[in-house]
Amino acid sequence: xxxxxxxxxxxxxxxxxxxxxxxxxxxxxxxxxxxxxxxxxxxxxxxxxxxxxxxxxxxxxxxxxxxxxxxxxxxxxxxxxxxxxxxxxxxxxxxxxxxxxxxxxxxxxxxxxxxxxxxxxxxxxxxxxxxxxxxxxxxxxxxxxxxxxxxxxxxxxxxxxxxxxxxxxxxxxxxxxxxxxxxxxxxxxxxxxxxxxxxxxxxxxxxxxxxxxxxxxxxxxxxxxxxxxxxxxxxxxxxxxxxxxxxxxxxxxxxxxxxxxxxxxxxxxxxxxxxxxxxxxxxxxxxxxxxxxxxxxxxxxxxxxxxxxxxxxxxxxxxxxxxxxxxxxxxxxxxxxxxxxxxxxxxxxxxxxxxxxxxxxxxxxxxxxxxxxxxxxxxxxxxxxxxxxxxxxxxxxxxxxxxxxxxxxxxxxxxxxxxxxxxxxxxxxxxxxxxxxxxxxxxxxxxxxxxxxxxxxxxxxxxxxxxxxxxxxxxxxxxxxxxxxxxxxxxxxxxxxxxxxxxxxxxxxxxxxxxxxxxxxxxxxxxxxxxxxxxxxxxxxxxxxxxxxxxxxxxxxxxxxxxxxxxxxxxxxxxxxxxxx
Numbered sequence: 001x002x003x004x005x006x007x008x009x010x011x012x013x014x015x016x017x018x019x020x021x022x023x024x025x026x027x028x029x030x031x032x033x034x035x036x037x038x039x040x041x042x043x044x045x046x047x048x049x050x051x052x053x054x055x056x057x058x059x060x061x062x063x064x065x066x067x068x069x070x071x072x073x074x075x076x077x078x079x080x081x082x083x084x085x086x087x088x089x090x091x092x093x094x095x096x097x098x099x100x101x102x103x104x105x106x107x108x109x110x111x112x113x114x115x116x117x118x119x120x121x122x123x124x125x126x127x128x129x130x131x132x133x134x135x136x137x138x139x140x141x142x143x144x145x146x147x148x149x150x151x152x153x154x155x156x157x158x159x160x161x162x163x164x165x166x167x168x169x170x171x172x173x174x175x176x177x178x179x180x181x182x183x184x185x186x187x188x189x190x191x192x193x194x195x196x197x198x199x200x201x202x203x204x205x206x207x208x209x210x211x212x213x214x215x216x217x218x219x220x221x222x223x224x225x226x227x228x229x230x231x232x233x234x235x236x237x238x239x240x241x242x243x244x245x246x247x248x249x250x251x252x253x254x255x256x257x258x259x260x261x262x263x264x265x266x267x268x269x270x271x272x273x274x275x276x277x278x279x280x281x282x283x284x285x286x287x288x289x290x291x292x293x294x295x296x297x298x299x300x301x302x303x304x305x306x307x308x309x310x311x312x313x314x315x316x317x318x319x320x321x322x323x324x325x326x327x328x329x330x331x332x333x334x335x336x337x338x339x340x341x342x343x344x345x346x347x348x349x350x351x352x353x354x355x356x357x358x359x360x361x362x363x364x365x366x367x368x369x370x371x372x373x374x375x376x377x378x379x380x381x382x383x384x385x386x387x388x389x390x391x392x393x394x395x396x397x398x399x400x401x402x403x404x405x406x407x408x409x410x411x412x413x414x415x416x417x418x419x420x421x422x423x424x425x426x427x428x429x430x431x432x433x434x435x436x437x438x439x440x441x442x443x444x445x446x447x448x449x450x451x452x453x454x455x456x457x458x459x460x461x462x463x464x465x466x467x468x469x470x471x472x473x474x475x476x477x478x479x480x481x482x483x484x485x486x487x488x489x490x491x492x493x494x495x496x497x498x499x500x501x502x503x504x505x506x507x508x509x510x511x512x513x514x515x516x517x518x519x520x521x522x523x524x525x526x527x528x529x530x531x532x533x534x535x536x537x538x539x540x541x542x543x544x545x546x547x548x549x550x551x552x553x554x555x556x557x558x559x560x561x562x563x564x565x566x567x568x569x570x571x572x573x574x575x576x577x578x579x580x581x
Contacts, residue, residue: 001022001023001026001103001177001178001179002102002103002104002105002177002178003103003104003105003106003175003176003177003201003205004105004106004175004176004177004178005106005108005174005175005176006104006106006107006108006175006205006208007107007108007109007110007111007112008107008108008109009111010208010209011100011101011104011107011208013208014100014204014208016060016061017060017061017064017256017257018203018204018207018208019060019096019100019103020059020060020061020064020065021200021203021204021256022103022200022201022204023057023059023097024057024059024065024200025196025197025200025201026179026197027055027057028053028055028078028193028196028197029179029191029193029194029196029197030179030180030181031053031055032053032082032191032192032193032194033181033186033191034181034184034186035051035053037051050083050084050085051084051085052084052085053084053085053086053087054086054087054088054089055086055087055088055089056088056089056090056091057088057089057090057091058090058091058092058093058094058096058097059090059091059092059093059096060092060093060096062090062091062092062093064256065088065090065256066090067255069255070252070255070256071088073248073251073252073255073256074086074088074252075087075088076248076251076252077196077245077248077249077251077252078193078196078248080239080242080244080245080248080380081192081193081195081196081239081242081245081248082192082193082239083192084192106175112140112142112173112209113140113209114139114140114141114142114172114173114209114211115133115139115140115141116133116139116141116142116211116213116214116215116264117141117142117144117202117205117206117209117211117213117214117215118130118133118141118142118143118144118202118214118215118216118217119143119144119145119146119198119199119201119202119214119215119216119217120143120144120145120156120174120217121145121146121152121156121198122145122152122155122156122159122291122292123291123292123293123312124272124275124276124288124291124293124316124319125217125218125219125222125267125272125275126217126218127159127279127287127291128217128267128275128276128278128279129215129217129266129267129275130143130163130172130217131163131278131279131282131284132266132278132281132282133215133266134163134168134171134172135168135282135283135284136278136281136282140171140172141171141172141173142172142173142174142175142205142206142209143160143172143173143174143175144174144175144177144198144201144202144205144214145174145175145176145177146176146177146178146179146194146197146198146201147176147177147178148178148179148180149180149297151297151300152292152297153176153178155290155291155292155305156174156176157176158290159287159290159291160174162284162287162290166283166284166287175205177201179197179201192239194240195240195241195245196249199214199216199249199253199263202214203253203261207257212259212260212261212262213261213262213263213264214263214264215263215264215265215266216241216246216263216264216265217265217266217267218240218241218265218267218268219267219268219270219271219272219274219275220267220268220269220270220271220397220400221271221272221315221400221401221404222240222241222272222315223240223241223242223243223265223268224242224243224377224378224381224397224400224401225239225242225377225380225381226359226375226377226378226401227359227375227377228311228352228355228356228359241265242380242381243268243381243384243385244380244381244384246263246265246384247384249263250262250263268385269396269400270400271319271400271403271404271407272315272316272318272319272404272407273318273319273322273323273404273407274403275319276288276319276320276323276325277323277325279325279328280323280325285325285328286328287328288320288325288328288329289328289329289330289333292305292306293306293312293313293315293316294306294307294310294312294313295310295311295312296310299335303332303333304332304333304334304335305333306333306334306335307334307335307336308334308335308336308337308338308341309335309336309343309346309349309352309353310352311352311356313334313338314338314352314353314356315356316329317329317334317338318338318407318408318411319407321338321411321414321415322407322408322410322411336349337432338353338433339411339412339415339419339432339433339434340419340428340429340432340433340434341429341432341433342429342431342432343431343432343433344429344430344431345431350431350436353433354433354436356408357408357412357433357437360404360405360408360409361405361409362374363375363401363402363405364402364405364406364409368395368398371394371398372394372542372543378394378397381393381397382394382397390543391543412433412434412437415434416434416437416438419434423435423438466572466573466574467480467545467557467558467572467573467574468480468481468573468574468575468576468581469573469574469575469576469581470575470576470577470578470580470581471494471495471498471575471578472578473495476491476495477491478490478491478494478495479578479581480544480545480581481581484544484545486537486540486541489523489533490533490537490540492523493523493533493534493537493559494537494569496514496519496522496523497514497519497559497567497568497569498569500512500513500514500568500569501568501569501573501575502575504571505571505575510571511568511569511571512568513560513562513565513566513567513568514566514567514568515565515566516530516531516566516567518566519566519567534559534561534567537558537559538558538559541558542557542558556570557570557572558570558573
C-alpha cells in the first residue's frame with residue numbers, strides 16, 4: 001500500500017487510528033480477492049458465494065477497535081456490502097507492520113485547502129462529478145484515486161492532465177493510492193469490498209485536511225442495486241454505493257473516530273445520461289472518451305479501452321447514445337459495439353445484454369402501486385435518504401428508474417429506425433442486440449441448459465429472511481424485530497386469526513381460513529370495515545417490514561385472502577417467543 005504526493009506536514013500529524021484504519025481496510029480488501037466464491041458459474045457461486053471471514057489483526061490502538069459498537073458497525077457495513085459473514089479480533093502490535101513513511105512514499109512541500117475531498121476512479125461518473133464541482137460549483141477539490149493495476153492509474157493521470165490543461169490547474173489536489181496483493185494472484189475478481197477500501201482511503205485524506213466528510217460520485221441507478229437478471233440477487237449485483245452501504249460506512253467511521261462523519265452523493269438522483277450531459281454543460285465533453293468504465297481491466301487495450309459486454313460498458317454506452325454524445329465517445333473504443341456487435345461468442349455476453357434490456361422493458365410497464373412488490377430489493381434503500389420519508393424516497397426512486405428505462409428504450413427505438421434496411425435484409429449479426437430486439441417485440445433468448453433449475457437452487461440458498469413475529473398477550477401487542485409492533489385494532493385482527501395459524505403449524509396441516517362474516521363478527525365490525533382494516537394493516541406491515549428489516553412482502557404475504565374462504569395469517573410467517581425475537 002502506497003499513497004503518493006501527500007505533504008510532509010500532513011503526514012507528520014497522522015494519528016495512529018488512521019494508520020490502523022488503512023491497514024484494516026487493506027487486509028479486508030486483499031483477503032476478499034484471495035478467497036474464492038466457488039468459481040465462475042452460477043451453480044458454483046450458489047454454493048460458495050457467502051464466505052465466513054475471520055480476522056485477527058495487530059494494531060497500534062486495538063482497544064479502540066475492540067469496542068463492541070465499533071466492531072458491530074464494521075461487521076454490519078461489510079456484511080451488507082459483500083454478503084459475507086465477518087468476525088474480528090484486534091490485538092496490540094508488538095511491531096507494527098510498517099511505519100507511516102513506508103505508506104506515504106511521495107512526500108511533498110506545500111499546502112492546499114480543498115472544499116471537498118472526493119473519490120476519483122477515472123470512470124464517467126467520478127470525472128463528470130469532479131468537473132461539475134470544479135466548474136459549475138466553483139469548488140476546490142482533493143481527488144483520491146485507488147488502483148491495483150497500472151492501466152487504471154494511467155487513466156486517472158490522463159484525466160488529471162486534461163483538467164490541468166483546461167485551466168483548472170491549482171484548483172484541485174490529486175493523489176493516487178496503490179493497494180494490491182503483492183506476489184500472489186487474486187482468485188476472485190468481484191471485489192465487493194473495494195468501495196470500503198476506497199472510502200477508508202478517502203476518509204484518511206479527508207481527516208488530514210481537517211474535513212468531516214468525503215464525496216462519492218455515482219449515479220443513482222447504479223447505486224440502487226437493481227437486479228438486471230433473475231439470478232442476480234443481493235450482493236451479486238454490486239452494492240458499491242448503495243445507500244445502506246454508505247450509511248454503514250458513516251456509522252462505522254463515526255464510531256471509530258468518536259466524531260460525526262458524513263458522505264456526500266451529489267449524483268444520487270441523476271441517471272447515467274444526465275451525468276454524461278453535465279460534461280457538455282461544463283465544456284468538457286471532449287474528454288468523455290478518455291474516461292474508462294469497463295470492469296475487465298485485464299482485456300483492456302489502447303485501441304479498445306472498453307470490452308462492450310460487461311454491465312458497466314452496456315450502461316455507459318446506452319447513456320452516451322441517449323445523451324447524443326457518441327462523437328465524444330466513438331464506437332471504435334468498444335471491442336463489441338452495443339447495438340450491432342456480435343455477442344454470440346459467449347452465451348453470458350448475450351444474456352447480459354438481453355437481461356439488461358428486458359429489465360427496463362419490464363420496469364416501464366410497472367405501475368407505481370406495484371413497484372415495491374415487483375422490485376423488493378429497493379426496500380433496503382428507502383430509509384437512508386436524509387430529509388425524505390420512505391414514501392417520498394420510493395417516489396423519487398421510481399421516477400429515477402423510469403427516466404433511465406425510457407433512455408434505454410429510446411436508444412433502441414432510434415437505432416432500429418436508423419438500421420432498418422440492414423435489419424430487414426438480415427445484414428446485422430444474429431447475435432447483435434439490435435437484431436434480437438428487431439426480431440421480437442419482447443426479447444426472448446432460450447436459457448442455457450439447466451439455467452432455470454440453477455437459478456431456483458441458487459435463490460433457495462439465498463432466500464429472503466423469514467418474517468418472524470411474537471405475541472405479547474398481556475400488553476396486547478404483536479412484536480417484530482426492531483421497534484415495530486401492532487397494537488389496538490391491528491392487534492385484535494391478528495389475534496383473531498392466531499388460533500387457526502397456531503393449530504395448523506402445530507399439527508403440520510393446512511391453516512384454515514376464517515370466513516369474512518365470522519371474522520367481522522368476532523371483531524364487532526361490518527364486512528366493509530373489515531376489508532378496509534385488512535387493507536390498512538397489509539400496507540403498514542409491508543412498508544415497515546420492507547424498510548426496517550429488509551423483508552419484502554407482497555399483498556398476501558402477511559394476511560392471505562381467498563375468495564369465499566376468508567382470511568388467514570400467511571403460512572410463511574413464523575411465530576417465536578418474545579425472548580427469542
